[in-house]
Amino acid sequence: MLNIRYEKTTAPKELPAADNPLKFGTIFTDHMFLMDYEEGKGWHDARIVPYGPISLEPSAMVFHYGQEMFEGLKAYKTEDGRTLLFRPNKNAERANNSNKRLCIPTIPEEDFAQAVKAMVKMDERWIPTKPGTSLYIRPFVIATDPFLGVRPSNRYLFAVILSPVGAYYPEGLNPxxxxxxxxxxxxxxxxxxxxxxxxxxxxxxxxxxxxxxxxxxxxxxxxxxxxxxxxxxxxxxxxxxxxxxxxxxxxxxxxxxxxxxxxxxxxxxxxxxxxxxxxxxxxxxxxxxxxxxxxxxxxxxxxxxxxxxxxxxxxxxxxxxxxxxxxxxxxxxxxxxxxxxxxxxxxxxxxxxxxx
Known part of the structure; x- marks a missing residue:
């Protein structure tokens, strides 16, 4: 089980206006989950911090060799006020299948699920409730080793960010x-x-x-x-x-x-x-x-x-x-x-x- 450190934002953002349609993937919530990996140390320093820029060296391997994985799932608010995820275990399983193919260290499925749940709970107020809307969850891993050579990285960053969204296609359910x-x-x-x-x-x-x-x-x-x-x-x-x-x-x-x-x-x-x-x-x-x-x-x-x-x-x-x-x-x-x-x-x- 992850021991997540919390740093709550001191400047919470204003929620999107209820009468404005949500464009997919353009608005982001108050916080983000981060966790580091280092060879010999494993995954460590799980934390939820205010959403903001990530500092990386120009030589970080993700920029040069594309070693990265991402996932996508959603959270929903029910009429009786519950918050639901849809088959998050399948995303955790697929994330690790991607990681194995890309020579990225796997993330224990229970840790992946815990990180997602903790982020959704932290920014639960952002879950939209209008028909056709949801809270999109984007977990991803990037190679952060500052090295210009073709090999798997020795360091990685696992992150989870959230975005309230409407329909992916402007057509909605129209063909x-x-x-x-x-x-x-x-x-x-x-x-x-x-x-x-x-x-x-x-x-x-x-x-x-x-x-x-x-x-x-x-x-x-x-x-x-x-x-x-x-x-x-x-x-x-x-x-x-x-x-x-x-x-x-x-x-x-x-x-x-x-x-x-x-x-x-x-x-x-x-x-x-x-x-x-x-x-x-x-x-x-x-x-x-x-x-x-x-x-x-x-x-x-x-x-x-x-x-x-x-x-x-x-x-x-x-x-x-x-x-x-x-x-x-x-x-x-x-x-x-x-x-x-x-x-x-x-x-x-x-x-x-x-x-x-």
Whole structure:
């Protein structure tokens, strides 16, 4: 168990105005959690201090070799005043899987959970309560060793920051338009695609800029070898409902194992809805679109929860999904997951954890 040292801010910030919409990831709370690692000493000096700049040497290894990991989860306020986290154990597990791939020391899962809970409790007043809002939690680790040589760092900083947020996409639950990328590659099997690290996201920016210029919200990536099998969207995993069956690309080493992805698969099994994790080609997708068997497409992720897809574009072909609106199954998934997160739907699967 961590012995967390507390330093409360003497200048608390003003909460966002209740009538102003919250833009995702632009406002931050009063405090941050920090903990250091040093080889031979391990993780130590756990503390919650006022939110502010972090001082690093210009030679810190994170700046030069990109050795860093981050996570994302949310806290919610229920109508009866409880504060809930959604499956934080899965984020702790994934964080350590990323750490292992990136040669970062693992963090005991109970310490990860304690740090998150302590931060949420400290800044609990920041949890928004308007529909569609939540408190986004961003844990991350960076390499801090001042050394210009390619090797794993001997020093790290683990931090947790919080941000009250609204919808990730401006469209909210309105279907988004997705660009299927055929030029660039996000990740390949054997690389770091299954780790949650900045390198995967910066690799996606060129395609994202191109897609935005064409009026599309996000990029859907294809496999790096054959350029024909669907992998994931820039900030989400992806699902297709074809002929009553729910399909999603199988985890193959280049796809991030999303917590919401896992939750959707679990709900499908719980409801006895046929679900498959397998390779899905663009050709299969477009054939399903042509013959009318493609019923729904939706992305899943912590930030957006569920994001329906109304249009897909590959090369010069544009495919409209259904009538271009949100599908019945996508709506059911969204209502169920957000209902569990907000304490409005019975949590029969034991996914929520109360912060006390």
């Amino acid at each position: 988004v338009k997705i660009w299927i990328e055929d030029e660039y590659v996000r990740a390949i099997k054997g690389g770091i695609g299954e780790a949650k690290t900045g390198g995967n996201y910066v690799a996606s920016l060129a395609s994202q800029v191109k897609a935005h210029e064409e009026g599309y919200s996000q990029v859907l990536w294809l496999d790096g070898k054959e350029r024909k099998y669907i992998e994931e969207v820039g900030a989400m995993n992806i699902f297709f409902k074809i002929n009553g069956k729910v399909l999603t690309p199988e985890l193959n080493g280049s796809i991030l194992p999303g917590v919401t992805r896992d939750s959707v698969i679990s709900l499908c099994k719980h409801w006895n809805v046929p679900v498959e994790e397998r390779r899905i080609s663009v050709e299969e997708l477009y054939e399903a679109g042509k013959d009318g068997s493609l019923e729904e497409v939706f992305g899943t992720g912590t930030a957006a929860v569920i994001s329906p897809v109304g249009h897909l574009r590959f090369e010069d072909h544009v495919l409209m999904v259904g009538d271009g609106g949100i599908g019945e199954f996508s709506q059911k998934i969204y209502d169920t997951i957000t209902g569990i997160q907000l304490g409005k739907v019975e949590d029969t699967l034991g996914w929520t954890v109360e912060v006390v």
